[in-house]
Amino acid sequence: MDRFNKASRIVFEEYVDPVPARKLKEWSMDGVSKTYLIKSKFTQDDHRIPFSETAPLLKRAGKDYGLEDLQAEFRSLFNYCSERLWHFSPGDFVDSAIKGIIAHLDPQCAFLSPDDFIRLKSTIFEVNPATSLYEKPVQGVMSNNHVHARILRTGTVFARVESFDAQTARILETELTALKDQSGGKLRGLILDLRDNPGGLLIEAVEVSALFLKEGKIVTVKGRTSRNSGRFLVRTAGVERSYPIIVLINQNSASAAEIVAGALRAHKRALVFGRTSFGKGSVQAVEEIGNGYAIKITIAGYYTPEGDLIEGRGVVPDVNVSEAFAGSLRKGMKAGQGLTDDPVIEIALLAIEQTESSSFGDLLPVLKQVLSEKRLALKNDQNDAGPSLPN
Structure with missing residues (x-):
């Protein structure tokens, strides 16, 4: 009963849409996740992640995902939030971010035991002995081979982003700068190909969008509670990139890819070509509820700057180019x-x-x-x- 009560409380307080108390009493824990909650799941001990500093933690897109990869993602997330968005409690930030990234990586509702959760945090962040607060991520570099860019003709760049991993925005910016120099200091336009891009890190989607925007809202995260809600804004204008942009999407473009397409179009910086995107715009978190059980729950949804929910709807292109x-x-x-x-x-x-x-x-x-x-x-x-x- 304790596990059921804890799971019910989490659902009742944090699920993105209100859940009637009467319904919660009628459902079992498994029934709650399977029959009512969008992309939510109840799981048992066999999905617990065995923590290791050397062995892979999870599989991501068929590839091993280890501690170094997780460290790189947190560096990107931590640096962006600490420098550009808001002040936050480092302890709460680290806890929620770890749960969010793991929930995003593993569709089977993987989670860490409490002891391994603490061990993982200590390997990702340096702790100030005087305050016991997490202050900065550990150092390291992660390579990214998911960005490919080249000049097509007359100064128009074609850039394909296969997924939004750590440092995607930085690598794309470096590629654009190099190609601009190669073209005599001026680019005529950019074709940003996000077709078949399954998404990735929210922060990298925000960073990529910010490369081409001077100010304004990029994406809004809306949940039932303030801690599960927020806005990502362009706070400081970067290098002037005034050239026109075409974003290519298709039915397999999802999540972070949809955020970029929606943001650039909302600010009238791009036209979107292709097919209506997948429609993956929800936020999941994994909460352990005791004795080896956990619940994966949808806590928020992504909205474009125009106020359109991405989940289940996708981004509709300006120009539909059917197969x-x-x-x-x-x-x-x-x-x-x-x-x-x-x-x-x-x-x-x-x-x-x-x-x-x-x-x-x-x-x-x-x-x-x-x-x-x-x-x-x-x-x-x-x-x-x-x-x-x-x-």
């Missing part, structure tokens, strides 16, 4: 006509070449007209045979 249309366009391209073999990138290049400023203004209706003409031309080439191309 059928892209495939037909690829077949209709003459040999050597395109700089890439990807028609979506070619469409994005077309858009950037139609504007000379960071504001697309009236470009969108013009671009849609161009695409409509391309669809019509493809239909005529096919003599109206076969299925019609989607709008």
Whole structure:
């Protein structure tokens, strides 16, 4: 009963939407997580993480995820929050951040025992002996090979971000600076490819968005309690990057990728091309409830600067480029006509070449007209045979 009461209290107080007390009394712990709560789960002792300073802690995207990876993620998170956002209690911050990252990494509701939780914190952060407070992350460097950027033509950069891991924003910024120097000190535009990007660290999504924004809100996290809610803002303007941006998304773009697409579009810094994104915009945390049991619970949702909930809805593109249309366009391209073999990138290049400023203004209706003409031309080439191309 103690475990049930503790699990019920956590759900009642912190689940992102109000849960009727009568319902809680009727459900078992397993029933609560399976039948009512979005992306929540009740688990037992066999999902406890065996703590090790050398062996992998978890699997992430099929790869080992160890202590060094966790340290790097916390350095990025800690530095951003301490320098740009707000003052916080280091103890509370570390506890909630560890639970949040582990919950995000492991869909099976992995968690640490209380003793291992303390050991893990001591390996990630340096503690001030006088105050017993966590003051700064331990040092170290984590490589990132998930950012690939190059010049396509006329000073337009194509940058593919495969996932939002530690230092993604820093590496993207370094790549953009190098390519700008390579192009004589000026870039014409950026195609930011987030297709098939499953997400990653919230802070890295915020940092990437901030590279292209002067001020304003990037994402809002809304839960039922103040400790599970907050806003991420651009507080200090960085290097001026006024060139136009096209963000590419598809049905597999999720979480952090959706935050970036939503933020850049809301501030009118980018147009979004592709397909409606996955719609993963919720925050989970894992709470141990005693005797080897834990509950993974959804505590908040992500909202774009325009106030749109991402969870279950996704980001709807400004220009919808269906797989059928892209495939037909690829077949209709003459040999050597395109700089890439990807028609979506070619469409994005077309858009950037139609504007000379960071504001697309009236470009969108013009671009849609161009695409409509391309669809019509493809239909005529096919003599109206076969299925019609989607709008």
